[in-house]
Amino acid sequence: MVDVIPAVSRLTNRVFRILGCNPGIMTLQGTNTYLLGTGKNRILIDAGDKDVPEYQTNLSKVLKSEQANIEHIIVTHWHHDHIGGVEDLYGSIAGKPKVWKHMRSEEDDPDELPTNVPINWLSDGQEFKVEGATVKVHHTPGHTTDHVVLTLIEEDTLFSGDCILGEGTAVFEDLYTYMKSLDKIRDLYPKVIYPGHGNIVEKPIDKIKYYIEHRNKREEQILKTLKSNKDLQLNAMELVKLIYTDTPEHLWTAAAYNVNHHLTKLTKEKKVHCTSVDGELKWQHLDKLESNL
Known part of the structure; x- marks a missing residue:
């Protein structure tokens, strides 16, 4: 039986999970977004889907209760259920944070980016730091060419976007690069994985091995x-x-x-x-x- 994911969960003293409230066949219970840090300025990983008032309300309540704002929004990849909500948050709930995403490959169609929101390009190995949270970027193409995962240095945990899910297996654009990315994530040896969809992965190495063995x-x-x-x-x-x-x-x-x-x-x-x-x-x-x- 699948555990129900609450709308808002405090996972650790520096990690909130805010559910995107956009359930579906591909999104499972919804897109997980994560607010990181302990001080006034925080990092938001992914922004959910566009036009989901319930998600916006829940995120706003967390920010008010924490007396915090969002300094950076880091989008794991271009799919609408991860980047769509940026337009709703930018200039309102989130103020005007820096929005970050990795660039797609030249072979891809042009990025469908949010309008009227400046986008900054991520690079592999880049780090972001706010009070209580240091986040490192790892480019992991395969699900999409622009996909990244993020490690939270203080807790040795990993935010896997859609590369690894809390339940079931992931789809991908290119199997060869996806398998390489799974190897890359395995070599990071995270203690816990916080996925883009589904519940927390408490045994990351077992999960990654399963994904590799499943594809084989x-x-x-x-x-x-x-x-x-x-x-x-x-x-x-x-x-x-x-x-x-x-x-x-x-x-x-x-x-x-x-x-x-x-x-x-x-x-x-x-x-x-x-x-x-x-x-x-x-x-x-x-x-x-x-x-x-």
């Missing part, structure tokens, strides 16, 4: 399924229906998204063959093709 297992399942159906050319959704038998149907689209990325990786590694059939990409195990040579 999915890859093995894809190869095995293609090999056992080597006379067929299968698309990603057809593979999902054969592999994700214990997954609810409403999550199949997200699963197909991940399978596509596995297939792209396997194609690059020349373990499977990709063909366009009537404009649709389909894959086949190379055993079948080699037997025809």
